[in-house]
Amino acid sequence: MTETPDSAPRAAETFAEAEDALLSRWPETRLEPSLDRIRAFTELLGDPQRTYRSIHLTGTNGKTSTARMVDTLLRAHDLRTGRFTSPHVERMNERISVDGEPLDDEAFVRAFNDVAPYTHLVDASEAHPLSFFETVVGMAYAAFADAPVDVAVVEVGMGGSWDATNVIDADVAVVTPIALDHASYLGTTAAAIAQEKAGIIKAGSVAVLAQQTAEVAEVLLRRAAEVGATVVREGMEFDVVTRVPAVGGQSVTIRGLRGQYDELFLPLYGAHQAQNAATALAAVESLIGDQPLADEVVRQAFAESTSPGRLEIVRRSPTIVLDAAHNPAGAEATAAALEDSFRFDPLIGVIGVMGDKDAEGLLAAFEPHLAHVVVTQNSTDRAMPADQLADTAVGVFGEDRVTVMPRLSDALDHAAWLAEAGAGAGDPLGSGAVLVTGSVVTVGEARSLLGGRR
Structure with a gap:
């Protein structure tokens, strides 16, 4: 301008x-x-x-x-x-x-x-x-x-x-x-x-x-x-x-x-x-x-109510769910809703947060519900670098349950592979799924990569 x-x-x-x-x-x-x-x-x-x-x-x-x-x-x-x-x-x-x-x-x-x-x-x-x-x-x-x-x-x-x-x-x-x-x-x-x-x-x-x-x-x-x-x-x-x-x-x-x-x-x-x-x-x-x-x-x-990016299912096979939880209280509500309404097994997390957020509190709220977490970052300057978030994630999940993939598209692909590979290994009625969360921006970018607005 x-x-x-x-x-x-x-x-x-x-x-x-x-x-x-x-x-x-x-x-x-x-x-x-x-x-x-x-x-x-x-x-x-x-x-x-x-x-x-x-x-x-x-x-x-x-x-x-x-x-x-x-x-x-x-x-x-x-x-x-x-x-x-x-x-x-x-x-x-x-x-x-x-x-x-x-x-x-x-x-x-x-x-x-x-x-x-x-x-x-x-x-x-x-x-x-x-x-x-x-x-x-x-x-x-x-x-x-x-x-x-x-x-x-x-x-x-x-x-x-x-x-x-x-x-x-x-x-x-x-x-x-x-x-x-x-x-x-x-x-x-x-x-x-x-x-x-x-x-x-x-x-x-x-x-x-x-x-x-x-x-x-x-x-x-x-x-x-x-x-x-x-x-x-x-x-x-x-x-x-x-x-x-x-x-x-x-x-x-x-x-x-x-x-x-x-x-x-x-x-x-x-x-x-x-x-x-x-x-x-x-x-x-x-x-x-x-x-x-x-x-x-x-x-x-x-x-007729809708709420894009709030426990929104955007893809099947495997199921990919987007949720914009970005603080511990929001993560706890999302985790409770997942337990309440779905039988995902395994549930793989793709998480990218902003640098000023309580990443440890958010990860701790999700830890009992995620089999594995793929740590990533969104494209904004405010995003917490994936390597930094990974250090926190390892402390919460343990090294074996954390993968670092800074590019969101790579993180989504890897998480989908993990969800499909692990499906059926646990609950015979469950199915593998991916939860993308941690920030409205992360969810928005994932939504665009997965097909955009509906």
């Missing part, structure tokens, strides 16, 4: 040009905790985030899956939605969806060009330039207003209080389970992280709280009391009553805020996804009104 003499960026003509201009800005990992830049930006754009109702989501794990279910439920009620999630799995335009579909390349370029003339004005007036993430948030909020949408479903990038998305004053604030992650940015205890994430709970809103530890719940409830938000909690005002694994997912009965919804088919795996579904249902009930939602509408919406 070149600059004209008056410093205004020229319009992007292609998706690649818009993407390049965005990536030339401060990366998502470079943070300066302030809402000044995004406030200045959205003010120049006419505060588009004030033109529609919204549901804002934070938490450590489950945000994207819950946001997607909220989106599907709202659309089933004939509401036009905008959804902002991050990071993307394969392509940047996945971050901004309207009516449940990511902006196509043409619409993404148009959204970028609509806001680009204002980016240099903010850059010139603030102490630091707009970051990549701040710019994409502005694009999303403006695109939602332009659509226009009835409701925006907005997932924070990191934290809450200082996250760029937090210029929105949402009707409903959703907090999925909080655990340790991004400790160098958010704090070294769950309570400290909760303090940052609690910032999305605003005056007069409804705070929908997934099951939390006592220390986290105390922080969230205190924030809600301070601002006068209404609180609904998993396990009290709403809950998962029963769940039974089923072919292609699970059958779930949910006690919502307005009524009970029996034996809903959810084509996603694991107790954590059932809990995400209950949280999503409570969020939509909180927004829509004081009557039970129509049973057939809820049933249809959950049956």
Whole structure:
């Protein structure tokens, strides 16, 4: 992207040009905790985030899956939605969806060009330039207003209080389970992280709280009391009553805020996804009104739920499963879901993590469930080098259960060979499979190598 003499960026003509201009800005990992830049930006754009109702989501794990279910439920009620999630799995335009579909390349370029003339004005007036993430948030909020949408479903990038998305004053604030992650940015205890994430709970809103530890719940409830938000909690005002694994997912009965919804088919795996579904249902009930939602509408919406890269089966023979778990809590939920819903024997892991993650904790959560792990790395500069991850993996799995293959394509091929070679040696009803995990980026790159978006 070149600059004209008056410093205004020229319009992007292609998706690649818009993407390049965005990536030339401060990366998502470079943070300066302030809402000044995004406030200045959205003010120049006419505060588009004030033109529609919204549901804002934070938490450590489950945000994207819950946001997607909220989106599907709202659309089933004939509401036009905008959804902002991050990071993307394969392509940047996945971050901004309207009516449940990511902006196509043409619409993404148009959204970028609509806001680009204002980016240099903010850059010139603030102490630091707009970051990549701040710019994409502005694009999303403006695109939602332009659509226009009835409701925006907005997932924070990191934290809450200082996250760029937090210029929105949402009707409903959703907090999925909080655990340790991004400790160098958010704090070294769950309570400290909760303090940052609690910032999305605003005056007069409804705070929908997934099951939390006592220390986290105390922080969230205190924030809600301070601002006068209404609180609904998993396990009290709403809950998962029963769940039974089923072919292609699970059958779930949910006690919502307005009524009970029996034996809903959810084509996603694991107790954590059932809990995400209950949280999503409570969020939509909180927004829509004081009557039970129509049973057939809820049933249809959950049956259509998808969550790419979250225990997603992308290939058979051998089965290859993608899961974006990137911290110990996420890994534990994934491992439990695998035990709950599948009989893979052997299960071979392909794991590539980011350099700032708790690799040892993640590997330890998977160790009882993986026969062997192929250690690799994704293509980003932030990836932990495979050799470094291997040192940690050997300490957890033992040398005989670890193979190092820095190229992801090689790691996938070798893991598939191991899965097929070992099939039938253990459980006669089991079959060999591969789990690709450790990072959203690793999963996204694997998804592209294995056939791309569906």
